[in-house]
Amino acid sequence: MSTVTSDAEVVRRCRSGDAEAWNELVERFSRYVYAICTQGFRLQQQDAEDVFQEVFARVYVGLDRLRSDEAIRPWIGQLTRRLCIDRLRAAGREAPAELEEEAALDERLALLDEALAVRSGLDAVGEPCREILDRFFCRDESYKTIGEALELPAGTIASRISRCLAKLRGELEEGRSRPSGASSSR
């Protein structure tokens, strides 16, 4: 298994002015924020970009006031949801919760929280599994493209995906008792 820095450690390093840590924080949560905007609340791209940037601007300014470093994950989730609702209201549209079954929105957001946990597990399984699974499931790349990019025979990609998924499942099962954002330890 690979090693992944915990959310709390990344936050601590950001506070000390570590530029690499800020890059890592943005990288770690960018997909989650993007998904809440576009899949959760179904914002148009321009609105989604504005919310996305405002989330990270607020996180950057607010890091010093975060009560607990471990709280970064739920804080970013709540902040993104609030800003999405504000954006919909400002545009004269009603929040999805008022337009459709509130339960459906909650379900989509809960799935994204779960997906973030799986993503943390993916980071923990390390390479080459992380990249193979990311390319196949998140970027829709073909076996051929993945094989060429990673210099692996295309005919082996399917079996590698299966093995990597099993490895990821193992990581998720092991990681259930670990604190949020912390995966396999160094």
Add this chain to the structure above:
Amino acid sequence: MTGYDIERIAGLLRLLRPAPSGWVRAAQELPQARSEVAALVARAEADAAFRARVVADLEAALEAEGIAPTPSTVAALRVRLEAD
């Protein structure tokens, strides 16, 4: 997550697709714009008329200071003005 079957894991992986790379890069560059934005906010705090002009048009205020008014810098300025 109640179970860890492979199909479910695959489905969850598919949900978190990469954000547009330009958005990510802009957010990562926030610290670089910090000092310019902070200087602008400091001026706004000291001069109510200037603050009113900044608040009225964030993009123009940034441009006047030589800062590109991207969604990232506009958001940073808005957040700083609210915080101060």
